[in-house]
Structure formats: structure tokens, C-alpha cells
Amino acid sequence: MDASTLLAxxxxxxxxxxxxxxxxxxxxxxxxxxxxxxIRRAECAVESVGPQxxxxxxxxxxxxxxxxxxxxxxxxxxxxxxxxLVSSERMAxxxxxxxxxxxxxxxxxxxxxxxxxxxxxxxxxxxxPRGLRDRAMLxxxxxxxxxxxxLCDLSLSQLDLEHGFVTVIGKGSRERTVPIGRQAxxxxxxxxxKARGAFLNGALTDRVFLPRLGKGWTRQGVWKWIxxxxxxxxxDRRLHPHLLRHTFATHVLSGGADLRSVQELLGHAxxxxxxxxxxxDTPRLRKIHQQYHPRA
Numbered sequence: 001m002d003a004s005t006l007l008a009x010x011x012x013x014x015x016x017x018x019x020x021x022x023x024x025x026x027x028x029x030x031x032x033x034x035x036x037x038x039i040r041r042a043e044c045a046v047e048s049v050g051p052q053x054x055x056x057x058x059x060x061x062x063x064x065x066x067x068x069x070x071x072x073x074x075x076x077x078x079x080x081x082x083x084x085l086v087s088s089e090r091m092a093x094x095x096x097x098x099x100x101x102x103x104x105x106x107x108x109x110x111x112x113x114x115x116x117x118x119x120x121x122x123x124x125x126x127x128x129p130r131g132l133r134d135r136a137m138l139x140x141x142x143x144x145x146x147x148x149x150x151l152c153d154l155s156l157s158q159l160d161l162e163h164g165f166v167t168v169i170g171k172g173s174r175e176r177t178v179p180i181g182r183q184a185x186x187x188x189x190x191x192x193x194k195a196r197g198a199f200l201n202g203a204l205t206d207r208v209f210l211p212r213l214g215k216g217w218t219r220q221g222v223w224k225w226i227x228x229x230x231x232x233x234x235x236d237r238r239l240h241p242h243l244l245r246h247t248f249a250t251h252v253l254s255g256g257a258d259l260r261s262v263q264e265l266l267g268h269a270x271x272x273x274x275x276x277x278x279x280x281d282t283p284r285l286r287k288i289h290q291q292y293h294p295r296a
Contacts, residue, residue: 001046001090003036010084019173023149023219031077034061047091051099054078072101111247116235117142123233129195134229136184136191137209141241143184144168145248145266148241152217155206156192161185170267178265249277 011029014020020028038057039049057078058071066074078096085091112120121138125131141151150168158167164185167177192208199210207216211225222241230239245266253262263274 003040003046006046006085006090007032007036007081009088010081013084013088014080021149021171021173024171027073028077028080031074032081035074035078035081046085049082050095054096054099075099075101110237110243111250112239112243114251117244117247117251120229120233120235120239124229126190129198132187132191132195133199133209134225136187136195137225138229138244139184139187140166140180141244142248143180144178145245145252147171147245147267148219148222151209151241152219152222154208156208157206159188159208161189168267172269174267174269176264176267246277249274253277 007029010032011025014028015022015025035054035057036046038060039046039053042053044053054075058075061074062068062071079094079099082091082094082096086094121135121142124135124138126135137151140146144166146154146168147170150170153169154166158169160166164180164182165177166180167175169175188208196208196210199212203215205216209217211217211221226239226241226244230237249262249266252265253259257265259271259274259277262277263271266274268274
């Protein structure tokens with residue numbers, strides 16, 4: 001079997017039949033491609049792979065500096081690849097299905113406190129089109145807990161400012177509708193009325209946010225942008241876009257939202273992904289414990 005053809009078919013299956021997002025397909029491709037190149041060097045055919053082959057590969061990439069978490073993701077990608085080969089009748093049995101992923105400590109994400117997020121948002125001046133755009137982006141990021149890709153791809157038709165909602169197309173093309181507060185609605189209305197036209201330069205696009213004359217945002221561009229805003233606000237910590245998503249989830253949970261609601265707002269397919277935020281809410285839990293425990 002030709003490994004390159006099998007990989008291409010697998011990635012098409014993920015994108016077209018499974019509806020995975022572009023970035024997810026790219027990640028699967030990187031993991032499986034690295035594995036296939038590794039077994040090629042070892043003169044091992046795709047159909048000859050066994051559990052030890054995979055374990056040896058994981059050991060080698062970790063020795064080369066790949067983290068345990070990334071190695072676990074690579075194992076998941078490889079197992080998905082072989083499940084596809086079996087389901088598409090390229091192989092009679094799955095040779096790696098029983099390989100166990102190592103137990104990983106759950107990473108507890110950081111977040112901004114209320115003072116820090118307010119400082120970041122209010123540090124943006126409102127006397128230029130760029131400032132109006134940046135304020136609207138920050139307000140929406142924090143109000144809706146968006147992923148970077150969701151912000152980059154956001155179109156005008158996804159906004160319902162009259163009723164205060166944004167419809168988001170998330171991972172796996174899953175759609176969710178998230179309410180946004182009055183401050184985000186107000187910032188978006190001002191930006192759309194007074195500033196968005198300054199970035200169009202005659203381009204026909206329905207993208208809500210544009211970094212420069214008719215061009216769309218990239219993930220790398222948003223990372224650079226949020227870092228610049230953090231430095232301008234004088235925040236003495238490294239900011240990244242996902243930190244705003246973590247901040248949204250933490251603040252909503254601290255305000256009394258239940259975990260299922262936070263799961264829906266974030267667009268998590270599995271509630272176990274949302275559960276990491278329960279570790280961040282210790283001040284509220286302490287208050288509840290002191291209020292209700294008979295010996296607190």
C-alpha cells in the first residue's frame with residue numbers, strides 16, 4: 001500500500017466525511033506524516049505496523065523534544081488513521097487499537113482577573129478606526145469566549161446585534177449561538193458604522209474584522225495583535241488569544257453558571273474538556289464551603 005495515498009485519503013475523509021476543521025486536519029496530517037516517515041526509515045510497511053512500532057515511534061519523538069501531551073495527541077492521530085484503514089477495508093484488523101495513551105496531568109489554564117481584562121479593553125483608544133476595531137474585537141472575544149479561528153472567520157451574517165447574539169461555526173462545523181452583552185453590542189455597532197469601511201479599500205468581503213485593506217485575519221496575526229495590546233496596556237504577563245477564552249469561561253463559571261451551560265457556550269463536544277475550569281474557581285468554592293459547611 002502506498003503510504004502517501006493512504007494519508008491523502010485519510011485527510012480527505014476527515015475533512016469531507018467527518019467535517020473536521022482545517023486546523024484539525026492539518027494537525028492529524030502532521031502527526032501521521034511524521035509517523036509514516038519514521039517507519040519508512042525503519043523499512044516497515046504500513047500494514048506491518050504493530051503496537052511496539054508505535055511505542056518506539058513515540059519514544060523517539062519524545063527523545064527529540066516532543067512533549068508528553070503532544071506525543072499523546074500523535075498516538076490519537078495514528079490510531080484514527082488505522083481505524084480509517086480498517087473501516088475503508090484497506091486492512092482487515094486494527095494493529096494499534098490496544099496501544100494505551102499515557103495518563104496526563106490536566107493542564108489548568110491561566111486567565112485574567114476582572115481588573116486585568118477591564119484594563120486591557122479600556123486601554124484601547126477610540127479616536128481612530130483601528131482603535132474602534134480593536135475595542136470591538138476585544139469586547140467580542142471576551143463576551144463570547146471565541147476561538148481564534150472563529151473570530152477570524154466571523155461574517156456579518158453571523159451577528160444579530162438587535163437581539164444580542166452571535167452565531168459561531170466551531171470545530172467540526174458545529175454551530176452554536178452565544179449571547180453577548182450590551183458593551184460588546186455597542187462596540188460592534190460603532191465599529192461597523194464608523195470604522196469597518198476604512199479597512200475595506202473597495203474589497204467585497206463579509207468578514208466582520210479586517211486587519212488591513214481588504215485582507216482577512218490569520219491566527220498568527222491575532223496572536224501578534226493581542227500581544228501588542230497587552231504591552232500597550234502595561235500588563236506584565238504574556239497574553240495569547242486563548243487566554244481570553246479561558247477568562248470568559250472562568251468568569252462565567254465564577255458568576256454561578258453551571259458546567260453544562262459553560263460547555264454549550266464554549267462549544268465543547270465533551271464536557272470533560274470544560275471540567276478543567278472547575279479547578280479555577282476556588283474563591284467561589286471556598287465562599288460556598290464557608291457559608292454552608294457546618295464546621296467551616
